[in-house]
Amino acid sequence: MVDAHQTFVIVGGGLAGAKAAETLRAEGFTGRVILICDERDHPYERPPLSKGYLLGKEERDSVFVHEPAWYAQAHIELHLGQPAVHLDPEARTVRLGDGTLIVYDRLLLATGAEPRRLDIPGTGLAGVHHLRRLAHAERLRGVLASLGRDNGHLVIAGAGWIGLEVAAAARSYGAEVTVVEAAPTPLHGVLGPELGGVFTDLHREHGVRFHFGAELTEIVGQDGMVLAVRTDDGEEHPAHDVLAAIGAAPRTALAEQAGLDLVDRTGTSGGGIAVDSSLRTSDPYVYAAGDVAAAPLTLAQDAPADTRLRVEHWANALNGGPAAARAMLGQDAGHDRLPYFFSDQYDVAMEYTGHAPPGSYAQVVCRGDVAKREFTAFWLDADGRLLAGMNVNVPDVADTLGQLIRSGAPLEPGALADPDVPLTALLP
Numbered sequence: 009m010v011d012a013h014q015t016f017v018i019v020g021g022g023l024a025g026a027k028a029a030e031t032l033r034a035e036g037f038t039g040r041v042i043l044i045c046d047e048r049d050h051p052y053e054r055p056p057l058s059k060g061y062l063l064g065k066e067e068r069d070s071v072f073v074h075e076p077a078w079y080a081q082a083h084i085e086l087h088l089g090q091p092a093v094h095l096d097p098e099a100r101t102v103r104l105g106d107g108t109l110i111v112y113d114r115l116l117l118a119t120g121a122e123p124r125r126l127d128i129p130g131t132g133l134a135g136v137h138h139l140r141r142l143a144h145a146e147r148l149r150g151v152l153a154s155l156g157r158d159n160g161h162l163v164i165a166g167a168g169w170i171g172l173e174v175a176a177a178a179r180s181y182g183a184e185v186t187v188v189e190a191a192p193t194p195l196h197g198v199l200g201p202e203l204g205g206v207f208t209d210l211h212r213e214h215g216v217r218f219h220f221g222a223e224l225t226e227i228v229g230q231d232g233m234v235l236a237v238r239t240d241d242g243e244e245h246p247a248h249d250v251l252a253a254i255g256a257a258p259r260t261a262l263a264e265q266a267g268l269d270l271v272d273r274t275g276t277s278g279g280g281i282a283v284d285s286s287l288r289t290s291d292p293y294v295y296a297a298g299d300v301a302a303a304p305l306t307l308a309q310d311a312p313a314d315t316r317l318r319v320e321h322w323a324n325a326l327n328g329g330p331a332a333a334r335a336m337l338g339q340d341a342g343h344d345r346l347p348y349f350f351s352d353q354y355d356v357a358m359e360y361t362g363h364a365p366p367g368s369y370a371q372v373v374c375r376g377d378v379a380k381r382e383f384t385a386f387w388l389d390a391d392g393r394l395l396a397g398m399n400v401n402v403p404d405v406a407d408t409l410g411q412l413i414r415s416g417a418p419l420e421p422g423a424l425a426d427p428d429v430p431l432t433a434l435l436p
Protein backbone atom coordinates (compact mmCIF):
# COMPACT_ATOMS: atom_id res chain seq x y z
CA MET A 9 0.00 0.00 0.00
CA VAL A 10 1.20 3.46 -0.86
CA ASP A 11 0.33 6.28 1.52
CA ALA A 12 1.02 9.97 1.89
CA HIS A 13 3.85 9.44 4.37
CA GLN A 14 6.01 7.40 2.08
CA THR A 15 9.26 8.47 0.49
CA PHE A 16 10.01 7.61 -3.12
CA VAL A 17 13.62 8.13 -4.19
CA ILE A 18 14.82 8.43 -7.76
CA VAL A 19 18.53 8.01 -8.43
CA GLY A 20 19.47 9.58 -11.77
CA GLY A 21 18.20 12.87 -13.11
CA GLY A 22 17.96 12.17 -16.82
CA LEU A 23 14.79 11.90 -18.86
CA ALA A 24 13.63 8.67 -17.20
CA GLY A 25 14.14 10.06 -13.68
CA ALA A 26 12.51 13.42 -14.41
CA LYS A 27 9.51 11.82 -16.14
CA ALA A 28 9.10 9.38 -13.25
CA ALA A 29 8.98 12.28 -10.78
CA GLU A 30 6.44 14.09 -12.95
CA THR A 31 4.27 10.97 -13.17
CA LEU A 32 4.32 10.33 -9.42
CA ARG A 33 2.81 13.77 -8.90
CA ALA A 34 0.45 13.49 -11.88
CA GLU A 35 -0.89 10.24 -10.42
CA GLY A 36 -1.61 12.01 -7.14
CA PHE A 37 1.23 10.74 -4.96
CA THR A 38 1.52 13.19 -2.06
CA GLY A 39 4.48 11.66 -0.22
CA ARG A 40 8.09 12.78 -0.53
CA VAL A 41 9.74 12.53 -3.94
CA ILE A 42 13.52 12.87 -3.84
CA LEU A 43 15.54 13.09 -7.05
CA ILE A 44 19.28 12.55 -6.78
CA CYS A 45 21.67 13.30 -9.61
CA ASP A 46 25.43 13.54 -9.82
CA GLU A 47 25.14 16.21 -12.53
CA ARG A 48 24.69 19.82 -11.45
CA ASP A 49 22.26 20.66 -14.23
CA HIS A 50 18.56 20.07 -13.88
CA PRO A 51 17.38 17.01 -15.85
CA TYR A 52 17.77 17.51 -19.60
CA GLU A 53 17.26 15.65 -22.85
CA ARG A 54 20.31 14.35 -24.66
CA PRO A 55 19.27 14.07 -28.35
CA PRO A 56 19.88 17.82 -29.02
CA LEU A 57 23.45 17.42 -27.74
CA SER A 58 24.46 15.80 -31.03
CA LYS A 59 21.96 17.71 -33.20
CA GLY A 60 20.31 21.13 -32.75
CA TYR A 61 22.31 22.25 -29.73
CA LEU A 62 25.62 21.05 -31.17
CA LEU A 63 24.79 22.75 -34.46
CA GLY A 64 24.14 26.01 -32.63
CA LYS A 65 20.48 26.00 -33.72
CA GLU A 66 18.96 25.33 -30.29
CA GLU A 67 19.47 27.31 -27.12
CA ARG A 68 20.83 25.74 -23.96
CA ASP A 69 17.54 26.43 -22.16
CA SER A 70 15.57 24.34 -24.67
CA VAL A 71 17.09 21.01 -23.61
CA PHE A 72 15.70 20.87 -20.06
CA VAL A 73 12.85 18.45 -19.28
CA HIS A 74 11.16 20.96 -16.95
CA GLU A 75 11.75 24.58 -16.00
CA PRO A 76 13.95 24.67 -12.89
CA ALA A 77 11.07 26.26 -10.92
CA TRP A 78 8.82 23.29 -11.67
CA TYR A 79 10.64 21.03 -9.19
CA ALA A 80 9.85 23.29 -6.24
CA GLN A 81 6.27 23.77 -7.44
CA ALA A 82 5.82 20.00 -7.67
CA HIS A 83 7.57 19.48 -4.29
CA ILE A 84 10.30 17.38 -5.80
CA GLU A 85 13.33 17.49 -3.51
CA LEU A 86 16.44 17.81 -5.62
CA HIS A 87 19.93 16.69 -4.69
CA LEU A 88 21.94 17.87 -7.70
CA GLY A 89 25.68 17.40 -8.01
CA GLN A 90 25.38 14.52 -5.57
CA PRO A 91 26.17 10.91 -6.49
CA ALA A 92 24.31 8.13 -4.73
CA VAL A 93 27.22 6.01 -3.55
CA HIS A 94 25.69 3.19 -1.54
CA LEU A 95 22.42 1.29 -1.65
CA ASP A 96 21.29 -0.99 1.16
CA PRO A 97 18.17 -2.87 0.03
CA GLU A 98 17.77 -4.54 3.45
CA ALA A 99 17.66 -1.27 5.37
CA ARG A 100 16.09 0.50 2.35
CA THR A 101 18.60 3.31 2.48
CA VAL A 102 20.64 5.14 -0.06
CA ARG A 103 23.72 7.15 0.89
CA LEU A 104 24.90 10.20 -1.01
CA GLY A 105 28.46 11.32 -1.65
CA ASP A 106 28.21 13.95 1.09
CA GLY A 107 27.18 11.30 3.64
CA THR A 108 23.45 12.08 3.67
CA LEU A 109 21.48 8.91 4.37
CA ILE A 110 18.00 8.69 2.87
CA VAL A 111 15.46 6.05 3.85
CA TYR A 112 13.10 5.06 1.05
CA ASP A 113 9.89 3.13 0.63
CA ARG A 114 10.41 2.71 -3.11
CA LEU A 115 13.52 3.41 -5.14
CA LEU A 116 13.95 3.96 -8.87
CA LEU A 117 17.36 3.49 -10.45
CA ALA A 118 17.48 5.68 -13.56
CA THR A 119 21.24 5.99 -13.70
CA GLY A 120 21.54 5.80 -17.49
CA ALA A 121 24.74 4.96 -19.26
CA GLU A 122 28.20 6.40 -19.73
CA PRO A 123 30.44 6.56 -22.80
CA ARG A 124 32.84 3.70 -23.32
CA ARG A 125 36.45 4.87 -23.21
CA LEU A 126 39.19 4.09 -25.69
CA ASP A 127 41.84 2.00 -23.97
CA ILE A 128 44.83 3.14 -26.02
CA PRO A 129 47.81 5.46 -25.56
CA GLY A 130 46.95 9.15 -25.88
CA THR A 131 43.40 9.16 -24.50
CA GLY A 132 44.43 11.63 -21.81
CA LEU A 133 45.29 14.35 -24.35
CA ALA A 134 43.25 17.55 -24.19
CA GLY A 135 41.74 17.07 -27.66
CA VAL A 136 40.08 13.72 -26.88
CA HIS A 137 36.33 14.04 -26.31
CA HIS A 138 33.21 12.09 -25.35
CA LEU A 139 29.61 13.15 -25.78
CA ARG A 140 27.08 12.34 -23.10
CA ARG A 141 26.61 15.45 -20.99
CA LEU A 142 25.59 19.01 -21.64
CA ALA A 143 29.06 20.14 -20.63
CA HIS A 144 30.56 17.77 -23.24
CA ALA A 145 28.29 19.26 -25.92
CA GLU A 146 29.14 22.81 -24.88
CA ARG A 147 32.82 22.04 -25.21
CA LEU A 148 32.45 20.11 -28.46
CA ARG A 149 30.42 22.91 -29.99
CA GLY A 150 33.34 25.28 -29.45
CA VAL A 151 35.80 22.70 -30.75
CA LEU A 152 33.81 22.14 -33.97
CA ALA A 153 33.48 25.86 -34.58
CA SER A 154 37.21 26.38 -34.21
CA LEU A 155 38.06 23.33 -36.34
CA GLY A 156 35.76 24.75 -39.01
CA ARG A 157 37.47 28.16 -38.86
CA ASP A 158 40.99 26.70 -38.98
CA ASN A 159 40.39 23.89 -41.46
CA GLY A 160 41.06 21.49 -38.59
CA HIS A 161 40.59 17.77 -38.56
CA LEU A 162 38.26 15.72 -36.36
CA VAL A 163 38.67 11.95 -36.15
CA ILE A 164 35.63 10.10 -34.86
CA ALA A 165 36.09 6.60 -33.49
CA GLY A 166 32.83 4.73 -34.14
CA ALA A 167 30.19 5.02 -36.87
CA GLY A 168 27.19 4.59 -34.60
CA TRP A 169 24.38 7.12 -34.23
CA ILE A 170 26.34 9.59 -32.12
CA GLY A 171 29.47 9.32 -34.26
CA LEU A 172 27.47 9.96 -37.43
CA GLU A 173 25.42 12.81 -36.01
CA VAL A 174 28.58 14.53 -34.80
CA ALA A 175 30.17 13.94 -38.21
CA ALA A 176 27.21 15.76 -39.80
CA ALA A 177 27.47 18.62 -37.29
CA ALA A 178 31.24 18.89 -37.78
CA ARG A 179 30.84 19.11 -41.56
CA SER A 180 28.28 21.85 -41.14
CA TYR A 181 30.94 23.87 -39.29
CA GLY A 182 33.38 23.09 -42.14
CA ALA A 183 35.68 20.76 -40.16
CA GLU A 184 37.51 17.94 -41.94
CA VAL A 185 36.10 14.63 -40.67
CA THR A 186 37.40 11.06 -40.74
CA VAL A 187 35.34 8.28 -39.17
CA VAL A 188 37.22 5.13 -38.14
CA GLU A 189 34.98 2.09 -37.70
CA ALA A 190 35.85 -1.54 -37.03
CA ALA A 191 32.80 -2.90 -38.91
CA PRO A 192 32.50 -2.80 -42.72
CA THR A 193 29.56 -0.34 -42.67
CA PRO A 194 28.17 2.33 -40.34
CA LEU A 195 25.53 1.23 -37.81
CA HIS A 196 26.39 -2.36 -38.59
CA GLY A 197 25.09 -3.82 -35.34
CA VAL A 198 21.67 -2.20 -35.85
CA LEU A 199 21.04 -2.11 -39.59
CA GLY A 200 23.19 -5.03 -40.71
CA PRO A 201 25.33 -4.84 -43.86
CA GLU A 202 22.38 -4.21 -46.21
CA LEU A 203 21.50 -0.65 -45.24
CA GLY A 204 24.59 0.78 -43.58
CA GLY A 205 25.76 1.82 -47.06
CA VAL A 206 22.95 4.37 -47.21
CA PHE A 207 24.67 6.27 -44.43
CA THR A 208 28.14 5.79 -45.95
CA ASP A 209 26.92 7.44 -49.16
CA LEU A 210 25.11 10.20 -47.30
CA HIS A 211 28.20 11.20 -45.34
CA ARG A 212 30.63 10.79 -48.25
CA GLU A 213 28.48 13.14 -50.30
CA HIS A 214 28.98 15.67 -47.52
CA GLY A 215 32.74 15.19 -47.51
CA VAL A 216 33.23 12.74 -44.63
CA ARG A 217 36.03 10.18 -45.06
CA PHE A 218 35.53 6.66 -43.71
CA HIS A 219 38.13 4.15 -42.67
CA PHE A 220 36.28 0.85 -42.19
CA GLY A 221 37.60 -2.41 -40.79
CA ALA A 222 40.07 -0.65 -38.53
CA GLU A 223 40.43 0.34 -34.91
CA LEU A 224 42.42 3.13 -33.32
CA THR A 225 45.58 1.93 -31.64
CA GLU A 226 47.11 5.25 -30.61
CA ILE A 227 46.37 8.93 -30.41
CA VAL A 228 49.61 10.67 -31.17
CA GLY A 229 50.21 13.94 -29.37
CA GLN A 230 52.78 16.63 -28.78
CA ASP A 231 52.86 19.05 -25.85
CA GLY A 232 49.49 17.71 -24.70
CA MET A 233 47.81 18.34 -28.09
CA VAL A 234 46.48 15.76 -30.53
CA LEU A 235 48.46 15.48 -33.79
CA ALA A 236 47.24 12.28 -35.43
CA VAL A 237 45.70 8.87 -34.83
CA ARG A 238 47.07 5.47 -35.77
CA THR A 239 44.97 2.45 -36.67
CA ASP A 240 45.64 -1.27 -36.35
CA ASP A 241 46.26 -1.63 -40.09
CA GLY A 242 49.26 0.69 -39.83
CA GLU A 243 47.60 3.84 -41.18
CA GLU A 244 47.93 7.31 -39.72
CA HIS A 245 45.33 10.06 -40.03
CA PRO A 246 45.88 13.72 -39.19
CA ALA A 247 43.77 14.88 -36.26
CA HIS A 248 43.43 17.96 -34.10
CA ASP A 249 40.61 16.49 -32.05
CA VAL A 250 39.24 13.00 -31.51
CA LEU A 251 35.74 11.98 -30.49
CA ALA A 252 35.39 8.53 -28.93
CA ALA A 253 31.89 7.44 -29.95
CA ILE A 254 32.26 3.73 -29.35
CA GLY A 255 29.06 3.11 -27.42
CA ALA A 256 27.84 3.44 -23.88
CA ALA A 257 27.88 1.14 -20.86
CA PRO A 258 25.00 1.00 -18.35
CA ARG A 259 25.75 2.61 -14.98
CA THR A 260 25.06 -0.43 -12.85
CA ALA A 261 27.60 0.13 -10.06
CA LEU A 262 24.99 0.88 -7.39
CA ALA A 263 22.80 -2.06 -8.40
CA GLU A 264 25.79 -4.35 -8.49
CA GLN A 265 26.98 -3.23 -5.06
CA ALA A 266 23.44 -3.82 -3.71
CA GLY A 267 23.39 -7.36 -5.12
CA LEU A 268 20.54 -6.79 -7.58
CA ASP A 269 20.31 -9.15 -10.55
CA LEU A 270 22.14 -7.91 -13.62
CA VAL A 271 22.05 -9.11 -17.20
CA ASP A 272 25.24 -10.57 -18.64
CA ARG A 273 27.16 -7.84 -20.46
CA THR A 274 28.82 -10.23 -22.86
CA GLY A 275 25.62 -11.19 -24.69
CA THR A 276 23.69 -9.15 -27.26
CA SER A 277 21.31 -7.74 -24.63
CA GLY A 278 23.74 -4.96 -23.67
CA GLY A 279 23.88 -5.83 -19.96
CA GLY A 280 21.99 -3.66 -17.50
CA ILE A 281 19.82 -4.15 -14.43
CA ALA A 282 17.43 -7.06 -14.93
CA VAL A 283 13.80 -5.96 -14.54
CA ASP A 284 10.45 -7.60 -15.14
CA SER A 285 7.71 -6.15 -17.34
CA SER A 286 6.74 -3.76 -14.50
CA LEU A 287 10.36 -2.54 -14.41
CA ARG A 288 10.81 -4.08 -10.97
CA THR A 289 14.29 -5.36 -10.18
CA SER A 290 15.11 -8.52 -8.23
CA ASP A 291 14.37 -6.46 -5.08
CA PRO A 292 10.61 -5.80 -4.72
CA TYR A 293 11.13 -2.20 -3.55
CA VAL A 294 13.61 -1.21 -6.24
CA TYR A 295 12.75 -0.39 -9.87
CA ALA A 296 14.89 0.54 -12.85
CA ALA A 297 14.09 2.41 -16.07
CA GLY A 298 15.72 4.03 -19.08
CA ASP A 299 19.16 3.22 -20.48
CA VAL A 300 20.22 1.22 -17.41
CA ALA A 301 17.32 -1.26 -17.38
CA ALA A 302 17.15 -4.53 -19.31
CA ALA A 303 13.45 -5.36 -19.68
CA PRO A 304 11.75 -8.34 -21.31
CA LEU A 305 11.45 -7.85 -25.07
CA THR A 306 8.30 -8.87 -26.89
CA LEU A 307 7.99 -8.09 -30.58
CA ALA A 308 4.86 -9.88 -31.78
CA GLN A 309 1.95 -9.58 -29.36
CA ASP A 310 1.64 -13.29 -28.63
CA ALA A 311 5.34 -14.14 -28.65
CA PRO A 312 6.96 -15.18 -25.38
CA ALA A 313 9.29 -12.56 -23.92
CA ASP A 314 12.24 -14.90 -23.70
CA THR A 315 14.95 -12.32 -23.83
CA ARG A 316 15.84 -9.11 -22.02
CA LEU A 317 17.06 -6.08 -23.88
CA ARG A 318 18.55 -2.80 -22.75
CA VAL A 319 17.19 -0.07 -25.01
CA GLU A 320 19.38 3.01 -25.10
CA HIS A 321 16.93 5.40 -26.67
CA TRP A 322 15.00 8.54 -25.85
CA ALA A 323 11.50 7.04 -26.21
CA ASN A 324 12.38 4.23 -23.82
CA ALA A 325 13.38 6.74 -21.13
CA LEU A 326 10.37 8.94 -21.91
CA ASN A 327 7.91 6.05 -21.46
CA GLY A 328 9.88 3.87 -19.06
CA GLY A 329 10.20 6.52 -16.34
CA PRO A 330 6.41 6.99 -16.12
CA ALA A 331 5.79 3.22 -16.34
CA ALA A 332 8.15 2.62 -13.42
CA ALA A 333 6.48 5.42 -11.43
CA ARG A 334 3.06 3.82 -11.92
CA ALA A 335 4.41 0.42 -10.92
CA MET A 336 5.97 1.99 -7.79
CA LEU A 337 2.49 3.29 -6.94
CA GLY A 338 1.18 -0.26 -7.15
CA GLN A 339 -0.65 0.22 -10.43
CA ASP A 340 -0.76 -2.74 -12.76
CA ALA A 341 1.17 -0.92 -15.47
CA GLY A 342 3.47 -2.96 -17.65
CA HIS A 343 6.14 -1.40 -19.85
CA ASP A 344 5.64 -3.20 -23.12
CA ARG A 345 6.75 -0.82 -25.87
CA LEU A 346 8.60 -1.72 -29.00
CA PRO A 347 12.11 -0.31 -29.19
CA TYR A 348 11.99 2.95 -31.18
CA PHE A 349 14.52 5.60 -32.02
CA PHE A 350 15.12 8.46 -34.40
CA SER A 351 18.11 10.24 -35.86
CA ASP A 352 18.66 13.40 -37.90
CA GLN A 353 21.71 13.80 -40.10
CA TYR A 354 21.96 16.64 -42.67
CA ASP A 355 18.57 16.59 -44.44
CA VAL A 356 17.85 12.97 -43.53
CA ALA A 357 15.35 12.17 -40.79
CA MET A 358 14.93 8.53 -39.94
CA GLU A 359 12.97 6.45 -37.46
CA TYR A 360 13.55 2.80 -36.55
CA THR A 361 10.97 0.62 -34.84
CA GLY A 362 11.50 -2.93 -33.54
CA HIS A 363 14.63 -4.99 -33.10
CA ALA A 364 16.45 -6.93 -35.82
CA PRO A 365 20.20 -7.17 -35.19
CA PRO A 366 22.31 -9.06 -37.75
CA GLY A 367 21.74 -12.79 -37.37
CA SER A 368 18.10 -12.43 -36.34
CA TYR A 369 16.53 -11.70 -39.73
CA ALA A 370 16.24 -13.63 -42.99
CA GLN A 371 15.79 -10.80 -45.48
CA VAL A 372 15.48 -7.04 -45.87
CA VAL A 373 12.86 -5.57 -48.21
CA CYS A 374 12.69 -1.90 -49.23
CA ARG A 375 9.93 0.25 -50.69
CA GLY A 376 10.64 3.64 -52.18
CA ASP A 377 13.85 5.15 -53.50
CA VAL A 378 16.87 4.03 -51.49
CA ALA A 379 19.33 6.03 -53.63
CA LYS A 380 17.32 9.22 -53.03
CA ARG A 381 17.05 8.33 -49.32
CA GLU A 382 13.27 8.27 -49.34
CA PHE A 383 12.30 4.77 -48.42
CA THR A 384 11.06 2.32 -45.82
CA ALA A 385 13.06 -0.82 -45.01
CA PHE A 386 11.55 -3.98 -43.53
CA TRP A 387 13.54 -6.66 -41.71
CA LEU A 388 11.69 -10.00 -41.94
CA ASP A 389 12.25 -13.33 -40.24
CA ALA A 390 12.21 -16.64 -42.11
CA ASP A 391 8.40 -16.81 -41.82
CA GLY A 392 7.92 -13.32 -43.27
CA ARG A 393 7.12 -11.73 -39.90
CA LEU A 394 8.27 -8.17 -39.46
CA LEU A 395 10.99 -7.73 -36.82
CA ALA A 396 11.86 -4.10 -37.50
CA GLY A 397 11.19 -1.26 -39.88
CA MET A 398 13.05 1.93 -40.72
CA ASN A 399 11.49 4.91 -42.45
CA VAL A 400 13.96 7.33 -43.99
CA ASN A 401 12.50 10.70 -44.99
CA VAL A 402 9.07 9.04 -45.04
CA PRO A 403 6.89 10.58 -42.33
CA ASP A 404 4.03 9.08 -40.32
CA VAL A 405 4.58 5.36 -40.82
CA ALA A 406 6.34 4.38 -37.58
CA ASP A 407 3.03 3.59 -35.84
CA THR A 408 1.92 1.32 -38.67
CA LEU A 409 5.31 -0.40 -38.66
CA GLY A 410 4.82 -1.02 -34.95
CA GLN A 411 1.36 -2.48 -35.54
CA LEU A 412 2.70 -4.77 -38.27
CA ILE A 413 5.45 -5.99 -35.93
CA ARG A 414 3.00 -6.50 -33.09
CA SER A 415 0.59 -8.43 -35.30
CA GLY A 416 3.16 -11.18 -35.87
CA ALA A 417 1.42 -11.86 -39.20
CA PRO A 418 3.51 -13.18 -42.11
CA LEU A 419 3.88 -10.50 -44.77
CA GLU A 420 4.30 -10.81 -48.50
CA PRO A 421 7.67 -9.25 -49.50
CA GLY A 422 6.23 -8.18 -52.86
CA ALA A 423 3.42 -6.25 -51.19
CA LEU A 424 5.84 -4.64 -48.74
CA ALA A 425 8.03 -3.47 -51.61
CA ASP A 426 5.09 -2.11 -53.63
CA PRO A 427 4.48 1.59 -52.86
CA ASP A 428 0.97 1.28 -54.32
CA VAL A 429 -0.06 -1.08 -51.52
CA PRO A 430 -0.81 1.05 -48.42
CA LEU A 431 1.01 -0.35 -45.40
CA THR A 432 -2.22 -0.18 -43.43
CA ALA A 433 -3.77 -2.60 -45.95
CA LEU A 434 -1.27 -5.23 -44.77
CA LEU A 435 -2.53 -5.15 -41.18
CA PRO A 436 -4.48 -8.30 -40.32
Ligand SMILES: Cc1cc2nc3c(=O)[nH]c(=O)nc-3n(C[C@H](O)[C@H](O)[C@H](O)COP(=O)(O)OP(=O)(O)OC[C@H]3O[C@@H](n4cnc5c(N)ncnc54)[C@H](O)[C@@H]3O)c2cc1C
Pocket residue numbers: 019020021022023024025044045046047053054055056057058090091092093118119120121139140141170259262297298299300319320321322323325348349350351352
Ligand atom coordinates in the same frame (compact mmCIF):
# COMPACT_ATOMS: atom_id res chain seq x y z
C1 LIG B 1 24.49 12.78 -27.55
C2 LIG B 1 23.30 11.87 -27.49
C3 LIG B 1 22.37 11.91 -28.52
C4 LIG B 1 21.25 11.07 -28.47
N1 LIG B 1 20.35 11.11 -29.51
C5 LIG B 1 19.29 10.28 -29.50
C6 LIG B 1 18.37 10.26 -30.59
O1 LIG B 1 18.50 11.00 -31.54
N2 LIG B 1 17.33 9.40 -30.54
C7 LIG B 1 17.15 8.54 -29.50
O2 LIG B 1 16.19 7.78 -29.50
N3 LIG B 1 18.01 8.53 -28.44
C8 LIG B 1 19.09 9.36 -28.44
N4 LIG B 1 19.98 9.34 -27.38
C9 LIG B 1 19.74 8.42 -26.26
C10 LIG B 1 18.89 9.05 -25.16
O3 LIG B 1 19.31 10.34 -24.90
C11 LIG B 1 19.00 8.19 -23.92
O4 LIG B 1 18.39 6.97 -24.21
C12 LIG B 1 18.38 8.84 -22.69
O5 LIG B 1 19.11 9.98 -22.33
C13 LIG B 1 18.33 7.87 -21.52
O6 LIG B 1 17.79 8.54 -20.42
P1 LIG B 1 18.04 7.99 -18.94
O7 LIG B 1 17.26 8.91 -18.08
O8 LIG B 1 17.81 6.55 -18.88
O9 LIG B 1 19.60 8.16 -18.67
P2 LIG B 1 20.53 9.43 -18.69
O10 LIG B 1 20.01 10.46 -19.62
O11 LIG B 1 21.92 8.92 -18.91
O12 LIG B 1 20.42 10.02 -17.21
C14 LIG B 1 20.96 9.34 -16.10
C15 LIG B 1 21.45 10.35 -15.10
O13 LIG B 1 21.78 9.67 -13.88
C16 LIG B 1 23.00 10.19 -13.40
N5 LIG B 1 23.60 9.19 -12.51
C17 LIG B 1 24.16 8.01 -12.86
N6 LIG B 1 24.57 7.34 -11.76
C18 LIG B 1 24.28 8.12 -10.69
C19 LIG B 1 24.46 7.97 -9.29
N7 LIG B 1 25.02 6.89 -8.75
N8 LIG B 1 24.04 8.98 -8.49
C20 LIG B 1 23.45 10.08 -9.00
N9 LIG B 1 23.25 10.26 -10.33
C21 LIG B 1 23.66 9.29 -11.17
C22 LIG B 1 23.78 10.47 -14.66
O14 LIG B 1 24.87 11.33 -14.47
C23 LIG B 1 22.70 11.08 -15.53
O15 LIG B 1 22.55 12.44 -15.27
C24 LIG B 1 21.10 10.18 -27.40
C25 LIG B 1 22.06 10.12 -26.37
C26 LIG B 1 23.15 10.97 -26.42
C27 LIG B 1 24.19 10.89 -25.32
